[in-house]
Every structure is written in C-alpha cells, then in structure tokens.
Amino acid sequence: MKRKGEARERILEAGARIVHRQGFQAAGLADILEQAQVPKGSFYFYFKSKEEFGLALIDHYAGLFLSKFSEFSNEADLPYAKRLKRFLWWQSGDFIRAGYRGGCPFGNLALEMADVNEPFREKLKTVFAALKAGLVGLLESAQAAGEVRADLEAGEAADFILNAWEGTLLEMKVSRSPAPRRVFERMVFERLLAA
Amino acid sequence: MKRKGEARERILEAGARIVHRQGFQAAGLADILEQAQVPKGSFYFYFKSKEEFGLALIDHYAGLFLSKFSEFSNEADLPYAKRLKRFLWWQSGDFIRAGYRGGCPFGNLALEMADVNEPFREKLKTVFAALKAGLVGLLESAQAAGEVRADLEAGEAADFILNAWEGTLLEMKVSRSPAPRRVFERMVFERLLAA
Numbered sequence: 001m002k003r004k005g006e007a008r009e010r011i012l013e014a015g016a017r018i019v020h021r022q023g024f025q026a027a028g029l030a031d032i033l034e035q036a037q038v039p040k041g042s043f044y045f046y047f048k049s050k051e052e053f054g055l056a057l058i059d060h061y062a063g064l065f066l067s068k069f070s071e072f073s074n075e076a077d078l079p080y081a082k083r084l085k086r087f088l089w090w091q092s093g094d095f096i097r098a099g100y101r102g103g104c105p106f107g108n109l110a111l112e113m114a115d116v117n118e119p120f121r122e123k124l125k126t127v128f129a130a131l132k133a134g135l136v137g138l139l140e141s142a143q144a145a146g147e148v149r150a151d152l153e154a155g156e157a158a159d160f161i162l163n164a165w166e167g168t169l170l171e172m173k174v175s176r177s178p179a180p181r182r183v184f185e186r187m188v189f190e191r192l193l194a195a
Numbered sequence: 196m197k198r199k200g201e202a203r204e205r206i207l208e209a210g211a212r213i214v215h216r217q218g219f220q221a222a223g224l225a226d227i228l229e230q231a232q233v234p235k236g237s238f239y240f241y242f243k244s245k246e247e248f249g250l251a252l253i254d255h256y257a258g259l260f261l262s263k264f265s266e267f268s269n270e271a272d273l274p275y276a277k278r279l280k281r282f283l284w285w286q287s288g289d290f291i292r293a294g295y296r297g298g299c300p301f302g303n304l305a306l307e308m309a310d311v312n313e314p315f316r317e318k319l320k321t322v323f324a325a326l327k328a329g330l331v332g333l334l335e336s337a338q339a340a341g342e343v344r345a346d347l348e349a350g351e352a353a354d355f356i357l358n359a360w361e362g363t364l365l366e367m368k369v370s371r372s373p374a375p376r377r378v379f380e381r382m383v384f385e386r387l388l389a390a
Contacts, residue, residue: 167358
C-alpha cells in the first residue's frame with residue numbers, strides 16, 4: 001500500500017498546482033495525472049470521484065496552511081502580531097512571485113464551488129473555522145502581552161481580519177499590485193489592533 | 196435600431212441573472228437567449244463574441260451599482276456613514292434573500308476571470324476604482340462632518356473597506372449566515388471609522 005499512498009500524494013500535489021491556477025471545474029484529470037506521472041485511467045483507483053478528489057485537495061491545502069500557521073505562531077522571538085503578519089506575508093509572497101495568479105486556494109474554491117457543491121462548502125467552512133481558531137489564539141496571546149488592544153473581542157477580530165485578507169488578495173489579483181497589502185497592513189496592524 | 200437596443204438590454208438582464216448564479220464560463224448562451232426571449236442564433240447580431248458580451252455585462256452591473264451608490268449617497272437626511280451602510284446592506288440584503296447564492300458579481304468575476312482574461316481584469320479594475328472613488332467622497336464628507344475620525348486617510352480606508360466587504364460576502368457565502376456582516380459592522384463602523 002506504500003506505493004498507492006505515494007501516487008495518491010503525487011496526484012494531490014499536481015492537482016493542487018493545477019487547480020490553483022485553473023480552478024477546480026476547469027482542471028482536467030488527464031493533465032493532473034500526467035504531471036503526477038501516474039498512468040492515465042488509474043485515477044479511480046485513488047479517488048472514487050472528481051468530487052472526492054476535490055475534497056481531499058482541500059484537506060491537502062488545509063494541512064499545508066495550518067502547518068505553516070503553526071510554524072509561524074511558534075516563532076518565540078517575535079511579537080505575536082508580527083507572527084501573524086509573517087504568516088500572511090508568506091502566503092502573499094508566493095502569490096506576488098507568481099505574478100498575482102492563483103491567490104488564496106480556499107477563497108477561490110469558495111467562490112467557485114460553494115453555490116454548486118454542498119460538501120465543498122461544508123469542508124471550506126471547516127477550514128476557515130480552523131484558521132480562525134488559530135488566529136484567535138494568537139490574538140489572545142497578543143492581548144495578554146499588551147501588544148493588541150484589550151477591548152477587541154478576539155473572535156470577531158480574527159473573523160474580520162481573515163475576511164479583509166481574502167478581499168485584499170482579491171484586489172491584488174485584479175490590480176496586480178502589492179498596494180492593497182500595504183493598506184491592509186496599515187489598517188489592521190496600525191489601526192484596528194494597535195494597543 | 197430601437198428594437199435592437201431593447202433585445203440587447205434583455206440579453207444583458209437575463210445574462211446578469213444567469214452569470215451571477217452560474218459564473219461566466221459555465222453560463223450558456225442558449226440559456227441566456229431563451230430567458231431573454233431573443234431568437235437562438237441571433238446572439239452575434241448583438242455581440243461580437245462571448246467576451247464582448249461579458250465586458251458589456253460588467254458595465255451593466257457597474258451601472259446598476261454606481262446608480263444605487265449615488266442614490267444612497269444622496270440621502271440627505273442620513274449621516275454619511277449610515278448612507279454607506281445602507282448601500283452595503285442593500286447589496287447584502289439581496290444576497291441573503293437569495294439564500295447566500297450569487298454574492299458580489301465583481302468579486303465573483305474577478306476570481307473567475309482575472310487570471311485568464313486580461314480585458315476582464317482591466318475592466319474590473321476600473322469598476323473597483325469607480326466604487327472606491329465614490330466611497331472616498333462619502334468618507335471625506337463624513338470626516339468633514341466629524342462623523343468619522345479625521346486622521347484616517349480616506350483613500351486607504353475606502354480601499355480597505357471595499358476589500359473587507361468582498362471578504363465578508365465570501366464568508367457569508369461559505370457559512371450561509373449573516374454573522375460576518377455583523378462583525379463587519381462592528382469592526383468598520385464602531386472601530387475603524389469611529390470618530
């Protein structure tokens with residue numbers, strides 16, 4: 001079963017790249033299998049359906065993001081707010097280097113799939129909730145350390161920051177400019193959160 | 196030419212509804228023409244290509260949004276910040292009543308099309324700039340009236356508020372809940388802008 005696991009992983013990695021660029025519905029399985037170097041026709045050995053593959057893909061992206069979030073969250077020599085910023089700048093750095101193509105895989109899939117596929121919507125909701133929970137923890141630590149104003153409700157602030165971030169990535173995609181990120185930085189870190 | 200103009204308008208109105216629900220690439224011309232009650236096969240009499248139709252559709256949405264924005268902006272008996280809120284709640288009210296399907300036509304088209312179609316991206320950029328310009332004017336009036344803190348740069352605040360709003364609509368789509376709008380309200384109107 002080891003080889004099966006490896007090929008499945010390669011399909012998810014190739015799929016993550018292709019779906020990120022083309023969207024889920026437009027992404028072709030033949031293309032993904034070719035890039036994964038897995039024989040054509042063997043897709044259904046690894047996934048019951050394209051939908052099951054898509055849901056596994058969200059888990060794949062979520063695993064990557066949550067592990068990066070945890071990595072940045074634990075940078076003990078940095079102020080808490082700075083750890084959050086580093087995480088967001090990690091994501092947007094890749095996006096900028098890709099010429100503002102792609103963007104947030106969760107935001108993209110949400111807009112593409114939430115209306116038409118209920119299991120996608122449910123899974124994306126879970127992922128946003130997990131990211132938000134991580135962010136709440138970081139904001140509460142930042143408040144306890146006096147870095148962030150204490151009278152903000154951390155749950156609401158986390159929710160709002162994630163949403164503002166999704167919109168910021170969207171405007172960066174349309175404008176192909178880093179300016180929206182600078183505006184986000186000033187509004188969130190220098191205004192909203194400032195102690 | 197009057198009849199031509201009327202049929203073109205009906206195509207845009209039917210197209211606006213269908214593209215808003217299904218996305219641009221998935222929307223079928225036959226379906227749009229049928230709903231517009233325009234004979235099948237006559238599409239290319241009104242538009243050179245599906246792309247030209249899509250660009251006209253963005254103008255159609257933009258005309259609707261900018262005229263609504265202007266209407267709310269001029270409600271002279273309301274505080275300026277309240278006029279902005281009325282405009283945003285008008286948009287999200289329709290979205291909520293539609294069961295959180297659809298959302299912002301500009302945000303949806305941006306995520307669907309900005310990477311793959313340069314004229315779409317350019318036109319969407321222009322629309323976001325026009326909405327932002329309207330919002331800047333409202334915020335500056337609100338600042339002059341002492342309703343909004345004077346030390347905010349209105350251009351940056353307008354940009355950030357539009358982006359946070361796009362992200363808020365996105366989370367409402369995923370969660371099918373009005374909660375993100377309440378969070379937006381508290382963070383933007385009670386925190387960021389509060390004088």
